Amino acid sequence: MDITINASFLPHTDPEASLAFYRDTLGFEVRNDVGYAGMRWITVGPAGQPGTSIVLQPPAADPGITDAERRTVTEMMAKGTYAGILLATDDLDGTFERLQADHADVVQEPTDQPYGVRDFAVRDPAGNLVRVQQLR
Secondary structure, eight states, X not given: OOOOOOXXXXXXXXXXXXXXXXXXXXXXXXXXXXXXXXXXXEEEEOTTOTTOEEEEEOGGGOTTSOHHHHHHHXXXXXXXXXXXXXXXXXXXXXXXXXXXXXXXXXXEXXXXXXXXXXXXXXXXXXXXXXEEEEOO
């Protein structure tokens, strides 16, 4: 079997702020930017990796959730406990310095974790946790 990860989904509350974070701060390419019925889906991904993307989507887009569930999702997003993603880099400290200089919401500075990785964490504009670990 040959299975790859094509896309992951993260919610956004402000498409322009999310676009600025993923494109300008992280340096990702914009692959698609689609609007429909007042909502907006933005697909971004790392340069040189055209087969891997993140779809930034409005949390209200799923017609299968109730209003109460939508409120819960919104509350969890505001606390930063709803969604997250793990990225990796060859230059953890340099990446952290660039994100910090760009005023990213730092959750954890670069740290050697007891489970064997060195990483840091920031939040994107929607509150999603973005962990970045050092490639070994």
